[in-house]
Amino acid sequence: MQHLLFTHSILRWAILLFGIWTLLNAITGVFGNRKYSPTDNKINLFFMIGCDIQLVLGLILYFNNGWFDMLKNSTKDVMKDAGMRFFAMEHFLMMLIVWLLVHVGRSMVKRADTDAKKHKKSLIYFGIAILLILAMIPWPFRSTDIARDWLPKL
DSSP: OHHHHHHHHHHHHHHHHHHHHHHHHHHHHHHHTOOOOHHHHHHHHHHHHHHHHHHHHHHHHHHHTTHHHHHHHOHHHHHHSHHHHIIIIIHHHHHHHHHHHHHHHHHHHHHOSSHHHHHHHHHHHHHHHHHHHHHHSOOTTSOTTTOOOSSOOO
16 A cells, blocks of 8 residues: 555656646637647646546545544535645545646646637636645644655555
């Protein structure tokens, strides 16, 4: 399970890089009146695939590390403890919302009929997703019961 947590922690950096790249492309597309290119589409796709892989890893960790069982068996205790609440509820639910935003956003971008609309929808949906990701990552500067290292140890 430790290898899975290591992979989940490392993959956040790839997702952040693709997410930021996606946002930069959307910003230059919106404000630079640039065509929506196949490269833009691929970057969005890689961001979505990264989120998909991260979700699968996260779900495996969530159900195998006992977070779900703790929540199911003693919800009051989980809700009283900030660290347990973060991983059992907040991180889990917000990252599910991120995953939904990325998928809905990608679908909306594909359906948009102009390049400007594609860039604008990319900026909105993926921008909100990146903000939520940044808010829900257990950064080292968070409280000690939530914080994780910048780079995980195996």
